[in-house]
Amino acid sequence: MTVKECYEVMKGDYDDVLSRLRTDERIKKFLLRVLDDMSFTQLCNALENRDMEEAFRAAHTLKGVCKNMSLTNLAYSSSNLTEALRGRSDYGEDIDALFKKVKKDYALTMACIQML
């Protein structure tokens, strides 16, 4: 799979990332690093422990990573979750739903990257 195809499947913005990072080679190098990024795991743990502040930070970091790599789809869902978590101290159903969406998008994105 080429980098461009990969972006198409995981609903990212290939043109955007190319214009910023300049080469396929570099994009690929950093996509592979997204696999090692711990923010998603941290997010899951934090939500499980109901540590809302930590969850906010993790979601925020995940969003940042996605934006950097123009992973538009995952960036969008994690951004929604981030905003819901901002300044929050209690867990709620809205978060459940948003988190589910993030999980789904994350799984798809990781699957695509692994096929590179």
Added chain:
Amino acid sequence: MTSKKRILIVDDSEMNRALLEDMLSDEYEILEAENGMRAVAILREHELDISLVLLDIVMPVMDGFETLAMMNKQGWISHIPVIMISAETASTYMDRAYGLGAVDYISRPFDERTVRHRVNSNVILGESRRELSLRLTEQVYEKEKDNRLMIEILSHIVEFRNGESGLHVLHVHAITELLLKAVMKKTDKYRLKPNDITLICNASALHDVGKISIPSEILNKPGRFTPEEFEVMKNHTVEGAKMLREIPLRENEPLIKIGYEICRWHHERYDGRGYPDGLKGEEIPIAAQVVSLADVYDALTAKRVYKPAYSPEKAMEMILNGECGAFNPLLLECLKDSEELLKNELTVLSMGNAADKEIQNTVATALKTGGTDVSNRTIRLLEHERMKSKILSDLSREIMFEYSVSPEMIILTDWGSEYLGMPINIMEPRESEFGTKFFKRKDFSSVLDKLKKTTPENSEIAEKYALTINGVKTWCKVIAKAMWSDTEPPEYEGAIGKIIDISEETEELKQLEEKANLDFRTGLLNHEAAKEKITALLSSGRGKQYALVFFDLDNFKQANDVYGHLFGDEVLEYLADTVRKNTRSSDIAARMGGDEFIVFMGYKGSIEPQVKRIFSALTGEFKGFPIKVSMGVACVDGGVQDYDTLFEMADKAAYSVKRSGKNSFRIYDESLSGVVTDRD
């Protein structure tokens, strides 16, 4: 320093750091920190060679805003440009970052061109700012030096004509400064800023410049002035002011303005009875009020043609009594407060260093208030000092540390960190391995407490602690010096110190002590040590049963004579060994010298079985040489006996054995009291 400039990237996402590093590493050396706390630690260490910081906002432990605040507090923000990188685009975030001194803001997702371009231009900008400030420092310094020089030349001409020493100008300058600083502490009524103080002090040198227009026969007349002469003399105030005012095109210079006030009104008095204008109270500008008091004080304490020098105490008394006219009560208070300082200042003041000190002050003030940063030259000097101290600390093989109060952390030297297997920067030291395992928790807080309780005058502590170094409990001496700021009041900022392993010393001392107690030939105790221990036992164990056994070899002389001294020594070692094997650890065995030994032991019931056992163990042969001893025993049985008495008894018993055929033992009894031994 490395040739590549250094950039610090602060972001909690490793991925983001890597991305930025990838974009910048061809041109810059990259340092990374995963949160603000780490960043502060790195900045503290590399303050002088970091060209730029890229800073994320949302991070654990210490976020971007807190980091900026800390950089402000430490003064780093003035010479290290910071670019914020964040996905937060809300304008409140940007405003806050700019407000805290960030120079630029890049929002995520960033692209390579933007990052490189902004980093490059801000690095260059930062460099040229440093360059400029260096030049400014030098220029300010030069300019101030010239200014001061001109004023001094001028004033000395006046004083020279006046037959004064030239010190008067310097003294008035120093007293004026002390008074103004005291005023500033007491009240902000006069709105004095550090700049104003410099200006007034400089201008104070001009106070008598008008005297240049006074005919010298009046100026230097030793006796009293006639009323007419006094009128002429008084005129130096108006003349001086006029001279300053008439300097072409300079009437708006602050120095000229203040100089005018000082010249014209430094003989006015608070009650309106001075000259030339009879101004009253606060109508007299504060600069003139202060200089007039300084002028009077120095005139009183100096020798003049018409008067001797008064002591500082006398001068103070005369001024406070109003003998030199009325002054602002507030200034009189300031004068009283500064009494001690004044005495010191005026005695150490010599011409050369006064000028230099003033210029240093001026430069420091100009730099601070001008908002420019520390000069490159200073940076180079600091860097040099830092390298020097690093090398020295590595060489010394001592654990050195720095402690800072805010943020609370311990910084170790490279060598110390490696030796202890701990990081160089230790955050939250009270909870760290350093503060809980290396130091015992209570010891560590005791060290910190002690440091906090020091004073700037007495800021050193030295204590011994048992520390755990790499799992081994080790006696160490901790020597530290608390760092107090030079602000008023001084603030406790942290400490520097070192930890010295003294276990070897302690161990050696202990061994030496032991050695001193031992007989070098046999390893048994020597007589002195044994006597000491026995005496202690006798006094603590009153009422118990003890026995002192004394013996010597019957034929030792023969062993030496026939088999040689080396063999004699072997025999002694053998005997000592046998004694050791046949006594308990609670017994005391010693060689008294020559072939004489003693054993001191406790017993219950009868002493005889114990003595018999030792006697027969000793009797036998060693390498074919027959071993026979004569042994005397003295018992403490309830009665109080001192060591010497006891020894004498055992000796007498042994002596009687010798006299009656040797190779036996005898327990002392009353019948032996009359025996006279060789020793007697």
